[in-house]
Amino acid sequence: MGMEIRKPILVADAVKSVMEYAKYGTQETIDFAEADGRRLAEPLIATNDVPSFDKSPYDGFAFSSKDTVNASTINPVQFEVMERVGAGELPTLKLKSGQASRIMTGAKIPEGADCVAMFEVCKSFEQNGKNYMEIKRTMQAGQNVMPVGSELTTGTALAEAGSLINPGMKAVLATFGYHKVKVATKPVVGIIATGTELLDIDEPLQPGKIRNSNGYMVAAQAKRAGAEYKYYGKLADELEPSYKLVKQALEETDLLITTGGVSVGDFDLMPEIFKRLGAKVLFNKVAMRPGSVTTVAVKEGKLLFGLSGNPSACYVGFELFVRPVIQKALFNDNCYHKQASAVMKDDFLKPNPFTRFVRSYIDYDEQGLSVHLSGMDKSNVVSSLAGANSFMVLPGGTRGYKVGDQVNVLLLEEMKGQSKFLL
């Protein structure tokens, strides 16, 4: 204990070994009103043609195009205007030759009409108490008419399972009458923060102690990733109560995250707890910075993530290893963070034995994507976490990276994701 030598595995191999245990979750049917931000459990299908009736895209007059075959500036054609059809109203008349109806945008084309002439090309007038209009041009059959199903036909797949329900998706769901929506059930993530040094957020600082931030951070990351969480509180570094709580939490949740207790030190708990649980350790050292001590184990198909107690390492460990498992449970096959290529706008000169995931802020300019160290004061870990919307991925084995270098970046706030980890 304490001096164990661990073999680091490559990040991509670590992710792969975790994802072997990731699986689609369950689905539930919820009210349309509650669906924002959830993900579809099945493809979204058009339940009717769009439009569902022959529709006018403009305000104007509907009539038979045949009546205008000989129309021209010197030979205007006149129509008697029979009625007015507003959007949502039904035409009451079948039009005959020489008859037109005033029609509004979105209204149903009357029987006997096959085109719509916009107001701007017609001249209205009254005569003997009747309404007329005249037109000086020929019209084609179908002109300014949106036929049934011209935009969409019943049965068309409009979005795949795993898609995020964003405002546009809400419009689609409403259009097709999905007042109940089948969505992926949010997986429940258990969270336990370990460390004798941890104070609660509302406690005053004490010498030698720090406030627990990892537990709350991971909870917020789980929420952002689409999960629910159950926070089991913080624990001192004591084996017996920790073991019991981990065991209980593992039974009550879909996956479990602990923070702290994974380093190779005197009081490091998690390896011992994993052993007592009979959990299979997938890896306990990853060739990355920060977070090299990240440990992941499996017990009866459930994943246990032993994240580092260091805030940066904890943050990175969650995004690399936990988030794709959650996204997969939400039926999203694009479960990995979207990857981009960006130009560095800050130096990062620390030598890199392992691949480094640096908290960064991605920005956009005329040259494309640029990436900056994040935070108002870039030198400190805490504020850089708050400002991060991405990780720079800096491969190991170099002396450092400089302004102008092109690097890969993982986008933490992109909603769709991609199907492969670090292409």
Place this chain on the structure above:
Amino acid sequence: MGMEIRKPILVADAVKSVMEYAKYGTQETIDFAEADGRRLAEPLIATNDVPSFDKSPYDGFAFSSKDTVNASTINPVQFEVMERVGAGELPTLKLKSGQASRIMTGAKIPEGADCVAMFEVCKSFEQNGKNYMEIKRTMQAGQNVMPVGSELTTGTALAEAGSLINPGMKAVLATFGYHKVKVATKPVVGIIATGTELLDIDEPLQPGKIRNSNGYMVAAQAKRAGAEYKYYGKLADELEPSYKLVKQALEETDLLITTGGVSVGDFDLMPEIFKRLGAKVLFNKVAMRPGSVTTVAVKEGKLLFGLSGNPSACYVGFELFVRPVIQKALFNDNCYHKQASAVMKDDFLKPNPFTRFVRSYIDYDEQGLSVHLSGMDKSNVVSSLAGANSFMVLPGGTRGYKVGDQVNVLLLEEMKGQSKFLL
């Protein structure tokens, strides 16, 4: 009525005229647990030094560096190991020359010690029932010690007002004991959908009618933009009841959105309602597609947004005109959508009299940013809304745009935003 000629104004001028009425909102104090996704009402300040005590970043031994002045591989120096200091524990002894304490990552450096040697460079042994360690190298004062305030000093600003409370920000808030957080109060957006053609989401389709999707879509957009909404339902195109509801909604909300009823047609309500309210119309035609009939008015400092009944136009109108007002109310000076430059991956060949905002999907590849028409079937409006994470901004006056053209894009899901509209 019906044939009124409207003068279009430029999009940028329209946005500017709306933003003259945008203002910072109010603030409220909420529990830390509820703060995810909210925006800070004031800058976030460090309430203590980080670290707040001299701290060990590693597991190892703490002692006085002076004792190692002559240490070398042929002259190892030995220390008696006095106690073990775990993270969160306090050292009980002041170390003297020749004494060391075993110390864990995150623990407080004992008095009398000024450096930490990692386990890997020390050799532990027992002799006569006492614990010893020896080291074969010199150590410097301060080596492997994180002094008080070395990362952050009390009073440092860590994030500005208007910043989004993301997972990293939660970690910062927790670190500094913000169990209560001052956040921007969510502005309340009133929503009224007008149109005799509108059915409720749970009604079967009827000839000539469509289901109301705009009201729900705008509600989801308001939510995404950080607002609360109050949905007043849908109304037939009838002046008296519509006027009354608009008047009531305007009194009960911070800003009001109506959808539909703004075109130049027989049954178009909003211009008449604005007149009766005595609201000042800022503009009623914008040189853009879709959404040229977007109308914005002001009544006693409150903005009324008359968005088009066309779903695409409604969506675009919200994002261009309403969202920045909401973001400003949330203290975010970067209230406009982040702008990027991207390469087109699809043709868009429609001639463009006005600037066109095309629903698009932004993606990333080795060449940088690319932009695609959105939706599984790119030709239909409804599914393209669901897949959109951006607008292509296609300036007017051209014959169309082709694959490979570099165009400006507004990013709808980027969290930070920018301080100017369309640079």
